[in-house]
Amino acid sequence: MSLEKAAFGVRENAYAPYSRFKVGAAIRSADGTIYAGCNVENIAYPEGTCAEAGAIAAMVAAGETRLTEVFVVADSMVPVSPCGGCRQKLAEFGTGDAKVTLANLDGVRETTTLAALLPGAFGRDHMAEDHGDRD
Ligand code: THU
Numbered sequence: 001m002s003l004e005k006a007a008f009g010v011r012e013n014a015y016a017p018y019s020r021f022k023v024g025a026a027i028r029s030a031d032g033t034i035y036a037g038c039n040v041e042n043i044a045y046p047e048g049t050c051a052e053a054g055a056i057a058a059m060v061a062a063g064e065t066r067l068t069e070v071f072v073v074a075d076s077m078v079p080v081s082p083c084g085g086c087r088q089k090l091a092e093f094g095t096g097d098a099k100v101t102l103a104n105l106d107g108v109r110e111t112t113t114l115a116a117l118l119p120g121a122f123g124r125d126h127m128a129e130d131h132g133d134r135d
Contacts, residue, residue, distance in 0.1 A: 003028055003071040004103070006036040011051070011073055014038035018045065023074045025051035027059055027090075030066035035059040052086040056093060067094040070114075073103040079110045087118040 001009075003026045011024025016039055023039045037054020052072065059067065070090060074080035079102035082090070090100070096115030103109050115121075 010036035023051035028069040029064035
């Protein structure tokens with residue numbers, strides 16, 4: 001199955017009774033396996049989770065921690081833009097050059113990278129061993 005098919009397919013299962021905005025995400029891990037996730041909302045609104053978070057959770061649960069490619073689809077006028085939190089979550093598991101495709105249901109596609117989505121990302125380097133105590 002392609003990344004695109006996985007994202008479109010899992011989107012159908014999104015649980016979005018409050019926003020009515022279904023999102024599907026698929027990620028390819030370093031070993032080539034595809035993991036998919038959809039948004040899962042909750043009546044306690046802040047408890048809802050994004051599609052990207054679901055796909056990441058599926059990958060990590062399967063024992064993989066590196067992703068190489070991402071595909072996100074929603075029924076939006078312009079291709080869906082991952083939220084800030086999801087950009088940081090994706091950056092945890094992929095390098096800046098990882099390809100990210102954003103799509104809507106009308107066949108519009110935008111291709112970008114993790115680095116372009118999250119410039120100036122907070123990363124491991126900011127927590128290097130020698131950061132020292134400055135007190
Ligand atoms: N949402 C995602 O799942 N991924 C995104 O990239 C953007 C937003 C979800 C969260 C919420 O369930 C709904 O879309 C409306 O914000």
